[in-house]
Amino acid sequence: MTVRRMRAGEIGVLAAEGVRDLLGGVLGGTPVADYAETDPLGWSVLSDGGWDELGVPEEAGGAGATLRDLAEVAVAWGRFCAPAPLIETIAAKRWSAAARDQAGPVTVAVPTAAGVMAPYGATCRVLSGLGTGPDGFLSEVAGPTDPFALTLRTVSVDTATAFAGEAARELAVLWTAEGVGAARRCLTDAVDYAKGRKQFGVPIGSFQAIKHRAAHALELVERAETAVLWAAADGYAEGAESIDTRRLLLHSLSTSQEVVESCIQIHGGMGFTWEMGVHVYLRHIVTLRELVEGLLSHRAR
Amino acid sequence: MTLSRRTDLALFRQDAEQWLREAVPERWKAERGALSEEETTQIKRDWDRQLFEGGFAGLSLPAEHGGQGLGLAEEVAFHELAARAHAPEGFGRIGKILTAPTLIVHGTEDQRSRFLPGILSGEHIWCQGFSEPGAGSDLASVSTTARRDGNGYRVTGQKVWTSFANVADRCLLIARTNPDAPRYRNLSMLLLDMHQPGVVVRPIKQISGTSHFAEVFFEDVWVGDEDRLGADGEGWKVAMTVLQNERGAVEGITRYVEMRGDMDLLLRHCVGTAYEREAADMDVRLELVRWQVAKAVELEPDPVAFVRASSVLKVTWSELWQEMTQLGLRIAPPEHRAHWRHQYLETRASSIYSGSSEIQRNIIAERVLGLPK
Known part of the structure; x- marks a missing residue:
């Protein structure tokens, strides 16, 4: 086993804590279904705190966060399924000088099996290239927003961003980490529900069938997290690892998806209602998987 | 022993690898399946003594009690390397992993001085x-x-x-x-x-x-x-200390190495068959076992997180191994049929011993997720 730390550095730990505090302050206690279709976070809330510049490299005046640090932030961010382009903008500003000159949010356009998709494409500028040298923005020819992706708001566009291999890899890692955060939060909600919901005079969480389902879901979350943390670890070397990034990330996202499916079951009849909101996590993770698969299948160079 | 062992995990691994290369008996490497019971027993007994003389007995036990004063990371690394080097398993496991740490917590001065040296030297099983x-x-x-x-x-x-x-x-x-x-x-x-x-x-x-x-x-x-x-009347309290030592990272990494051998064989069987994807997915899950161990080692200082990591690890490797042997049994070519039949039957036990999957999931649900008893 290569000697390699699984833990994030100080920057990552502190920033993740900051993101949790920030989102906890604005969205904490509000069911995800209440804000999934609104705009609960103004962009200035994120940009005033400099959260969108977390990944800017040292040579461009940033703090030197590693991919592992940013993954820590993405897990924390993912817990809330907040409908705002923070992760996309962090990746953009890490890899593109043009993005760093922008005050507002920036996104990318990913070639997927269902066409080219830009998350939050209706409210962001879309980069023409990420990590491919001097880059600018695509002229805005935006199509319809996909109603399935409530909290990622993907827009069909004509042209894809040109990605450098490592830039695509990093963004894919961060999106996957976001998926792990969503899965973990969803399990926390399901466990809370099982503690409160009574049938036959007792909390359903006291039944071993529910306990073992929840325990198995935790096993899955841990595995999904381990997969993405491995891909995010300092010194991960594509080609020299026993499992490549693409397999790790798709495994992680499929596993996160399985967690949410199980959480719907724990919520019983409420699980498949729109208002309970478990579907928000599911839609989020399914869409992330489409984006990651597209990003790693079609990536240039 | 060299000073480097105490300061740097990478150097520790180097030392251990080199020692294992020379220490593992040739007879064992070449013919371990075919040795008589008498000779097997002798090699295993000698191995416990070799570990002691080489400075690899009681790696994570405190130095004042005769251990090497290193951490779980070194203990895990050594077990991984030993399994890779096809080192014998001695007879000292219960003494070193269960009795010794429990003696250190609950034992009298007299008990420690009577029993710890024999456990570490391999003299007492x-x-x-x-x-x-x-x-x-x-x-x-x-x-x-x-x-x-x-x-x-x-x-x-x-x-x-x-x-x-x-x-x-x-x-x-x-x-x-x-x-x-x-x-x-x-x-x-x-x-x-x-x-x-x-x-x-x-x-x-x-x-x-x-x-x-x-x-x-x-x-x-x-x-x-x-x-x-x-x-x-305090036996239950003492037993809890024993059980906390039983599960976890060292077992996880040892199993990982054994499973890796089975997985490599399975992948070869599956090339070009309809089972290729299924085996590839198991391969990802197996490699993640190795990283789950690394995660558990880092979480050691946090008791709740460590319980979570080690219980999750136990169900994860044991159930994966069972799935692997099921597939192996189904698709094994004739020359490997005996191996997979044996492994298939052998791994039925893995989700039962050291805390069954059901008990592990009760622990996860109640102690980690906080669901009501």
Whole structure:
């Protein structure tokens, strides 16, 4: 086993804590279904705190966060399924000088099996290239927003961003980490529900069938997290690892998806209602998987 | 031993790798499956002594108690390298992993000085007398009794699933000493001398045909007060310390290496078949076991997180191994049929021993997720 730390550095730990505090302050206690279709976070809330510049490299005046640090932030961010382009903008500003000159949010356009998709494409500028040298923005020819992706708001566009291999890899890692955060939060909600919901005079969480389902879901979350943390670890070397990034990330996202499916079951009849909101996590993770698969299948160079 | 071992994990690994290359007996490397039982036993006994002389016994035990004073990371690294080097497994596991740390927490000065040196040197072999026919997952209901007799006890009863019982010098044994006291206050932990009349060991043949365990019968077997670990009636508390040591990272990494061998074989069988994807998915899950171990090691200082990591690890590797052997059994070419049949039967036990999947999931649900009992 290569000697390699699984833990994030100080920057990552502190920033993740900051993101949790920030989102906890604005969205904490509000069911995800209440804000999934609104705009609960103004962009200035994120940009005033400099959260969108977390990944800017040292040579461009940033703090030197590693991919592992940013993954820590993405897990924390993912817990809330907040409908705002923070992760996309962090990746953009890490890899593109043009993005760093922008005050507002920036996104990318990913070639997927269902066409080219830009998350939050209706409210962001879309980069023409990420990590491919001097880059600018695509002229805005935006199509319809996909109603399935409530909290990622993907827009069909004509042209894809040109990605450098490592830039695509990093963004894919961060999106996957976001998926792990969503899965973990969803399990926390399901466990809370099982503690409160009574049938036959007792909390359903006291039944071993529910306990073992929840325990198995935790096993899955841990595995999904381990997969993405491995891909995010300092010194991960594509080609020299026993499992490549693409397999790790798709495994992680499929596993996160399985967690949410199980959480719907724990919520019983409420699980498949729109208002309970478990579907928000599911839609989020399914869409992330489409984006990651597209990003790693079609990536240039 | 060199100073580098204490300062740098990468250097520790280098030292260990080099030592293992020279220390693992050639006969064992080449013919371990074909050796006589007598020779196998001799090699394993010698191995415990070699570990001690090489400075690799008790890696994570404190130096003041004769250990090497290193951490879990080194312990895990050494077990991984030893498994890769096809090193023998000695007879010292129960003594080193269970008895020694428990002696350090609950033992008297006299007990530590009598027992720790023999455990570390490999001279004294220990077995664990916990499970009984009527007390498996529900350990507190053991019925083996230790009746008060002068300055000690007389032990009568039966233990089961006891590894190393046929070669053990001592047994770390939990018995009922206070029949009238309430549950959890009626047990004591005893350090029973196995070389006494009244101790009968019978190997248990498992479904694979092999025998890794034994059942042990005790009839009026003497244990003096000086060989009781912890106070009379406090056996449950002591047992909890033992069980905390039992699970986790070291077992996880050892299994990983064994499973890796099976996985490589499975992937070869599956090339170009309809099972290729299924095997590839298992391969990802197996490699993640290795990283889950790394995660568990880093989480060690946080008790709740460590329970989570080690319980998750146990169900994860044991159930994956079962799936692997199911697939192997189904698709094995004739020359590997015997191997997969054996592994298939052998791994039925893996989700049962060291805390069954059901018990692990109860622990995860109640102690980690906080679901009501």
